[in-house]
Amino acid sequence: MIADLGLIALVLAALASIYSLVTAAMGGRTKRADLIESARRAAVMIAPLLTLACLSIIISNLTGDYSLEYTYRVSNDTTPTLLRITALWGGQNGSMLFWCWLLSWYVFFTFLRPWKSNLDLQPWVNFVAIGTQAFFILLVIFYANPFARLWVDAAGNVSAAVFQPAGLRAYIAPDGTGLNPLLRHPGMIIHPPMLYLGFVGLTIPFAYAIGAMLARNKTDSWIRASRRATLIAWLFLSLGLLLGARWAYDVLGWGGYWGWDPVENSALLPWLVATAFLHSVIIQEKRSMFKIWNMVLILLAFCLMVLGTFVTRTGVISSVHSFARSSLGVPFLLFVAIVFVGSVGLMIDRSNLLKSENKLDSLFSREAAFVLNNFVFVAITFTVFVGTYYSMFSELFTGQKLTVGPPVFNQLLGPQVAVLVLLMGIGPLVAWRKSSPEALGRMSWKSALLGVGVMIALFALGIKPFWVLLGFGLIGYTAGVTFSEYWRGMRARHKLSGENYPTALTRLFQRNRRRYGGYLIHVGVLVMGIGVIGSLNFQQQTQRSMEPGSSVTLGNYTLTYDHALTCDPTSTMPPDCADWYKDRGRDIEVIAGYFTVSQAGQAPVELTPYREVFLNNTGELSPPGVLTTIGEDLYVIFLGEQSGFGTVKVFINPLIQFLWSGGIVLVIGTIVAMWPSAAERREAVTMPERVAVRGVVQ
């Protein structure tokens, strides 16, 4: 009953989106205000309708309506309430609906009020955004419908369909199969919605870009208007990637946080292009240049996002053969093809709109630095793309299946990332329009000295690998430049207005959140870089099978094995197991190892790494026991017990804390950069004239 309501809401949402799509196009062509307004209202209706659809799935999960195929697959009688709610995105069909729902809220807030500015854009932005929305809603209805019901034929075969097939009776399963145990961890509950929010958010700047071309709008207002949406999408993408890395580290138990597997890469690709886009829009805003390039970037980000959704939903890369199995394949590829061909055609047709208003004055200018930055970002994207899809193509064309593992990515990307970090330290110092190497030298020699100092100090400490020294040296240099930018800004304000330094710093952030928030993001990236270099190059590990009471030593740590505890819920369990099953499903077997870590001069610490083995044979997790200090993590994985011997794998992950704390700085920096400032609110009233730096007024 509830599910029927949800299905009706979903169909109404589809109708509303199609209506809005058609009306927006007509309104855009005829410039009739009533049509444009009608399209906007229909667009705003989609979010509440999809909310109803999502709620009805959640209610079906909560009440255990096992006549619904989706509820049957992702829930069962013992599933806790919270997980029944999050099961909304715990299976393919539900997660596609969830995806649509998130997009509908971006659309909702974009069109909540009639626009006051960019009126010529409105119908066309509406058209593109709703076109995407309509595609995904139709995909849910026809290819991944979570409202499909279970039916049974005379022979007792159960199948799923939305409407009753001829000759079949309705079927209600006695109990569900339960949520995939992998998806019960809090990290896995939060991380997909973050990634989805980032993914779908890219639709808005894309809609603005294409909308501006459709409206034959010559100005750069689409960039200004979609800037916050782009940053929000980027923030969520970053959060999704960071949380995913942290989840892998905390739960999967292989000692690392990033495995360069296709699913991870397909989320990284749009992030990379979006990052390039966030940089290059600054040139267009400030100097009205590189308009085509920005169109290309946002188009690429959008296509990679759709491709990424497709890849993560169907698993097509791990084997091309899964393509045939997934019914989503053809519509997805068709959609990407339409978007790509349509956008490129539009760009060629409207290329006269996309002419730069300014020319490049010098190869030694902020503009040129941004171009190089974009070049490197795109080169990195290309490399990751080749690495990710290579095995698919080699299987298609030669039948040879390949693995492209982390060593390949690390070697190909290391130097490119190094150049990017160097540019991060040069770009902010180079003036708009024209600068000189002398000026750059004058402003950065101290930072360069700092970088060289870092390299010498580390070398003296016994760190020999060239790439590691170069990496830390570059981080030192760029950190020097970034902090001196803050310092120079503070000092300038101090001298001009007599503010004390802390006030000056706060004012700097208040007056120009975007620039100084952006620098904060740079700081975050540099801090993360320390963690990446450390954990990549200095990880130590050992594996040992031990009797109770014996120890293994790694670094300064001595790990002593005490005992193992095996809890199999299908048989009688030892009393100690009760602690493990307070909030754990009975379809999970727990194998825990109890260890004591001792270090010279410190109190011993107990660690209990364990394995969760899923009894339905869908895999397992190995949450490690971790002893965290500022410098490194002792990371212990318990592999199991056999004939009295416990097997343990011990890692020392140096500098890994920098990765997480740098991630936090990056997130804070992004929030600072996108927070509306007083100056920006003024900007909304009066469009600023463009003033070039160095007093050259255009």
Add this chain to the structure above:
Amino acid sequence: MRRKLILLFGLMLMIGLLISGVALAQDGTPPPPTARPVTSDDVNRIARQMYCPICENEPLDACRTAACAQWRAQIGQLLSEGQTESQIKQYFVERYGLRVLAEPPASGVTLWLWVLPVIGLVIGGAYVVILMRRMRARNTASVKAAASAPKLSDAGDYAQRVERDLKNF
């Protein structure tokens, strides 16, 4: 002209770094085989560079399936027979194909994996250089105007720039 050279130099440096990165990685020397008993660490050192077909996205040393455990046992067996790292990898490649290696060799079809990014970098880099030169050539007049603009030299100027920028946002 000098600036153009600097830009070119920067690009070449980057390409050079990339190529040398690839080259450096090719001659990682494996530890010499020893007479001491084979440990799990010895096995893992090799397994870390391999993938078994069951665990598509997890290295062999981390994969928990029985099939992968068997592979690791096999590696231990081969090590105790005195085989070297490259012999052992070859053993698995012959039986299961190149997909077992985390890092496919840079030869044959897989060469493209290494060459494509470099080609992309060279072509893209050349395109960027040409584009920027052309954009600049069209605009020599305004360069002269910019060149005659006042020089940004000391902190005073910088302060003004900060203020101007702040107003501009």
